[in-house]
């Protein structure tokens with residue numbers, strides 16, 4: 409019997425969120441970012457549920473191969489580019505688009521014979537200082553790509569460092585630098601916007617947008633909730649009650665005896681812990697939902713279990729479902745309790761948590 413610990417993946421919510429991306433960026437194509445197992449929601453299942461996506465963005469060659477093996481035919485972009493000449497040849501065989509962000513990737517393109525020419529996204533550094541050619545190298549790189557028979561089309565891309573912060577000065581600076589590089593290269597196809605930038609307005613959109621987080625129904629903006637953005641959560645993390653007790657006033661609960669009952673307190677043990685990806689460190693405000701009621705965590709989260717105060721629902725049954733995040737409890741909230749971001753929580757749900765797909 410399963411212990412009831414599962415991530416319910418709502419594919420209709422995913423489609424709704426993708427449609428919302430199109431509403432915000434009606435003139436752009438959508439490259440759905442599905443790296444890291446589609447932010448924990450399942451790489452292939454998510455891609456298959458988005459037949460209208462104009463392409464998919466992945467981080468690794470293996471992720472791209474998994475999509476091709478599953479029969480995904482849309483363009484797939486290797487967002488970190490290829491890491492060896494062999495991968496470059498594989499990319500050509502599998503019809504993958506590649507990012508070029510380093511001189512040596514250009515060199516491989518120049519010197520490797522390919523099965524077919526590739527679409528190349530030249531990634532430029534506009535201020536994030538992670539991946540991308542520096543501004544003064546871009547025009548030369550663009551021109552050398554133009555001369556290569558291994559390249560079927562060249563596009564320009566960059567990535568924003570602080571799009572989640574509305575007034576961060578880097579947003580305008582990066583946008584300005586990108587516009588200048590568009591002009592200097594003469595690029596006609598470009599991509600700049602992740603989820604947060606999609607929501608920051610048309611100035612960031614260009615011909616392709618690259619939504620990740622917002623597809624999964626989590627808010628990419630620091631100042632606005634997912635509900636306010638009309639996003640619907642895709643992943644609901646659930647577990648079951650596996651034990652109940654009443655701890656007497658004065659008794660402590662869990663490892664380290666960090667929580668002490670002030671009064672006789674009804675408790676439930678829930679079958680989920682940090683071995684499943686629920687964060688071990690959460691603030692004292694953290695709660696779960698049982699029958700829609702808030703039940704505060706008490707004591708430390710352990711590997712397979714956590715304990716909650718069920719004063720709000722003392723009659724809850726063994727095996728009753730518990731919501732750790734999802735509808736009514738945004739993953740952003742749990743991330744705030746844990747001192748991290750929604751991205752990390754979605755990605756770190758471990759393999760032993762069964763993914764259950766809901767399409768209706």
Ligand SMILES: Cc1ncc(COP(=O)(O)O)c(C=O)c1O
Pocket residue numbers: 441487567601602603604618619620621622628
């Ligand atoms: C290059 C690139 N584009 C787009 C995305 C999607 O970002 P987000 O999940 O914030 O929409 C990512 C994710 O990190 C990325 O690395």
